[in-house]
Amino acid sequence: MSENRLHIDWTACDGRGLCAELLSEILVEDEWGYPLARDGAVEPAVPRALEKNAKRAVDRCPALALRLVNS
Amino acid sequence: MTVVDALPGVGRRLLAGPTDGRLDTHLARYGRPPRLDGAQLVGLLRDAGLTGRGGAGFPTWRKVEAVLGASGVPVVVGNGSEGEPASGKDRALMAYQPHLVLDGLQIVAGAVGARQAYLYVAGASAAGVGAALGARRGAGLDPVPVTVVVAPERFVAGEESAVVNAVEGRAAVPSDKRVRVTEAGVGGAPTLVQNVETLAHLALIARFGPHWFREAGTAEEPGTFLATVGGAVGVPGVVEAGYGVRLGDLVDAAGGPAERLQAVLVGGYHGGWVPALPELAVSRAGLAPYGASPGAGIVVALPVGVCGLVETARIAGYLAGEVAGQCGPCINGLPRLATTLTDLAHRRGRAGLGREVDAVREVERLSLLVSGRGACRHPDGSVRMIRSAMRTFAADVAAHLAGRCLAEEAR
Numbered sequence: 001m002s003e004n005r006l007h008i009d010w011t012a013c014d015g016r017g018l019c020a021e022l023l024s025e026i027l028v029e030d031e032w033g034y035p036l037a038r039d040g041a042v043e044p045a046v047p048r049a050l051e052k053n054a055k056r057a058v059d060r061c062p063a064l065a066l067r068l069v070n071s
Numbered sequence: 072m073t074v075v076d077a078l079p080g081v082g083r084r085l086l087a088g089p090t091d092g093r094l095d096t097h098l099a100r101y102g103r104p105p106r107l108d109g110a111q112l113v114g115l116l117r118d119a120g121l122t123g124r125g126g127a128g129f130p131t132w133r134k135v136e137a138v139l140g141a142s143g144v145p146v147v148v149g150n151g152s153e154g155e156p157a158s159g160k161d162r163a164l165m166a167y168q169p170h171l172v173l174d175g176l177q178i179v180a181g182a183v184g185a186r187q188a189y190l191y192v193a194g195a196s197a198a199g200v201g202a203a204l205g206a207r208r209g210a211g212l213d214p215v216p217v218t219v220v221v222a223p224e225r226f227v228a229g230e231e232s233a234v235v236n237a238v239e240g241r242a243a244v245p246s247d248k249r250v251r252v253t254e255a256g257v258g259g260a261p262t263l264v265q266n267v268e269t270l271a272h273l274a275l276i277a278r279f280g281p282h283w284f285r286e287a288g289t290a291e292e293p294g295t296f297l298a299t300v301g302g303a304v305g306v307p308g309v310v311e312a313g314y315g316v317r318l319g320d321l322v323d324a325a326g327g328p329a330e331r332l333q334a335v336l337v338g339g340y341h342g343g344w345v346p347a348l349p350e351l352a353v354s355r356a357g358l359a360p361y362g363a364s365p366g367a368g369i370v371v372a373l374p375v376g377v378c379g380l381v382e383t384a385r386i387a388g389y390l391a392g393e394v395a396g397q398c399g400p401c402i403n404g405l406p407r408l409a410t411t412l413t414d415l416a417h418r419r420g421r422a423g424l425g426r427e428v429d430a431v432r433e434v435e436r437l438s439l440l441v442s443g444r445g446a447c448r449h450p451d452g453s454v455r456m457i458r459s460a461m462r463t464f465a466a467d468v469a470a471h472l473a474g475r476c477l478a479e480e481a482r
Contacts, residue, residue, distance in 0.1 A: 009247040010398035011446045030440060034399040042443035067249065 004051060004068050005043040008035060012065035019066050022057040025050055035066075043069065084287070084295050085271050086311045090167035092199065094206040097170035103212065104174035105277050109139045112182040118281035120293040121273060125150060125229065125266030126341070126367040128355065131273065134263055137253040138183050141261035147180040147215075148238060148257070149173075151192040151267035152222030152229035155339045156389070157369045160297035161267050163309040165196040168271060169203040173217070175270025178277050180215040183263060188217045189238050191229075192267075197221050226340070226393035230447045231264045232256075233395075244395040245447035266367075268297055287313035292354045296365060300325035302372035303332060314365065315357065319349025321370055330374035333478075334463050338366025340386050341452025343459035344379065347372065362459050378478035379464035380471060383457065384409065384416040390453045401450045404441035408434065408457060418471045431468060434461060 006026065015033035026044050030036040037044035046054045046068065058066045089096045107115070116132035123129045138145045149172060153161040164172060173190075180188045192200055200219050207213050220238050222228045228243035235256040237243035256262025265273075272294060276284050285293040292314035298321055301307040305326020312321055318335060322328055332347035343363025351357055355364045373379060391405035415430045438458055441450040461468060470477050 007249060008444075009249070009446070010400070010444060011245075011247050013399060015399050030400065032399055032403040034403075034444070036440075036444075040439075069249070 004046040004054065004070055005041075006037075006046060006054060007043050007067045007069045009065045009067070012063045013061075014063050014065075016062050018060055018062065019057040022060065023050065023053055026054070083311050084275060085164060085168055085171065085268065085297060086309075092167060092169050092203065094170055094203065094210060094212075097168075098210070101171075101174070101274075101278060104178050104274060107178060107182045107277060109135070109182045109184070112179065112277075113139070115276055115281055116273065119276045119284040120281075121269065121276060121284065122292070123266055124268035124272070124296060124367065126155075126339070128364065128366070131265065131269055134253055134265070135179065135183065137251070138261045138263045141254045143260045145183045145185045145261045145263060146187055146189070146238075146257040147176060147183065147185045148189045148191055148234055148262060148264045149176045149267050149270050150229055150231075150234050150264050151190065151196060152234065152243075153193050153367075154222065154224065154226045154229045155341075155367060155369065156226075157299060157301055157336070157339050157371050158367055159299045160309045160368055162193055162195055164268055164271060164297060165192060166199055169200055170207070171271040171274045172267045173203060173207060173213070175265075175267075175272075175274035175277075176217060177213055177215060178274060179263060179265065179270065185215055185263075188215045189220055189257070190217055190267075191220045191222050191234050191237060194221050194224070225395075226390065227395050227447060227449055230449075232447070234264050235262055244397060245445075245449075247446050289313075289315040289354055289356070291356060296368045298353075298365075298368040298370055300370045300372070302336075302370075303329040303374040303377075304372050305329050312353070315352045315354040317349060318345075318347070318351040318353055318370070321353055322349075322372060325370075328372060328374075330376065332372050333375040333481075334373045334379055336371040336373065336382075336386075336456070337363045337369065339369035340390055341448070341456060342366045342369060343455060344373075344383070344463040345459070346463060361463070362455065376478055376482040378416065378467060378476055379460060380412070380416040380467050381478075383460035383464070384412040387412045387453065387457055390449070390456075394449065395447075398445040398450075400441045400444035404437055404444075404450065405453055408437045408441070408453070411437065412457065415468065415471055418474055418476070431461070431472070434458075 020027040020029045027035045121131045151161040232246040252262045310324040345361040387409040391409040438454040
């Protein structure tokens with residue numbers, strides 16, 4: 001079964017924090033403002049119910065550092 | 072017909088026989104490199120069980136197969152950049168046996184159908200490699216042209232995607248890993264990056280076969296590897312041994328312990344600290360209980376009179392200074408880890424941390440925080456070394472928290 005996961009391009013992310021705001025169910029900010037998965041995963045899974053929010057976070061990331069990947 | 076004057080032995084292969092780096096010596100011993108097609112090479116490498124000698128230990132045949140299966144004309148890169156300060160084996164190999172490496176590069180390039188190959192080396196190797204390539208040109212040995220690229224002396228410059236960036240003329244820093252370089256690397260072409268020692272083994276496997284290769288090492292981890300043995304040993308240097316070699320034998324091959332040893336850093340600055348047990352097998356299986364692996368073959372011996380926590384803090388400080396500066400958690404987390412370890416090493420309570428014991432928790436918390444959160448494995452490798460130190464030097468940690476130092480008391 002394939003599921004959507006959030007991929008963060010760390011070379012692009014500069015910790016603006018928008019994704020943690022729009023996807024607070026999945027992400028929090030770490031002490032430096034960078035997104036941190038609540039479940040500790042490197043590429044946290046996106047439940048179907050949150051897919052719309054996730055897409056919004058991807059589109060709005062000012063650094064274009066966030067992607068939805070299918071694994 | 073050229074014949075090999077003696078089959079490379081079980082213990083010494085890459086470093087067997089004359090190691091003057093001359094082409095006539097090489098040709099007299101090994102002859103011209105054989106030509107293989109992709110399927111033949113993949114089969115040979117799989118049967119031999121050759122793994123990458125750059126540190127990660129990935130099965131070589133799989134990478135070759137991935138490049139063969141990707142679309143586009145592949146590019147091959149030999150990686151001898153060796154940014155790891157405790158390692159000298161790739162530079163030694165480039166000086167002693169450049170033609171085995173260059174044979175391996177040609178065999179791989181031919182087998183995958185590459186039209187361009189690169190050799191990415193440390194500045195110290197550049198002149199020698201240039202001379203070796205010149206000699207080979209005269210002998211018509213290199214059907215696939217080889218371009219030499221000099222690596223900057225940075226720790227992360229040898230990471231696969233950093234290698235691709237350097238070859239393309241950009242800064243030698245890692246890229247995001249959404250697409251593997253075996254699919255799209257140099258100029259978007261499928262790219263095979265192999266450590267130079269891996270290529271040298273490959274050049275011998277292509278001549279003597281997988282059965283011969285498996286006569287050294289263990290059934291699970293066949294072949295020999297080059298080890299850079301340093302620290303408190305009599306004659307620091309590069310030695311060759313089969314995987315599974317006793318740690319004591321490896322240290323003895325480098326002149327034996329210079330002082331009584333307490334621990335050994337295996338696998339380099341991204342490796343793991345293990346106790347200095349002579350009977351310990353240097354192999355993935357033997358080192359796994361300590362969370363370590365042979366990596367790129369680095370062995371640094373620590374004497375009883377030097378504090379493992381001070382040495383770990385020093386290395387952590389170095390690693391923090393080698394951050395490429397791209398990924399937030401690594402930029403922020405590694406210096407924090409280094410200062411926390413320095414405080415612990417110097418038995419200092421830390422401002423903002425109530426009790427000294429919190430330094431231990433802080434190391435663990437920061438370790439978990441930075442792991443997996445970067446474009447490359449620099450944070451993960453650094454954390455592996457640091458956490459192994461916290462385990463191997465647990466008694467030192469307890470002593471430091473009580474205001475004492477075991478190494479000081481052992482002097």
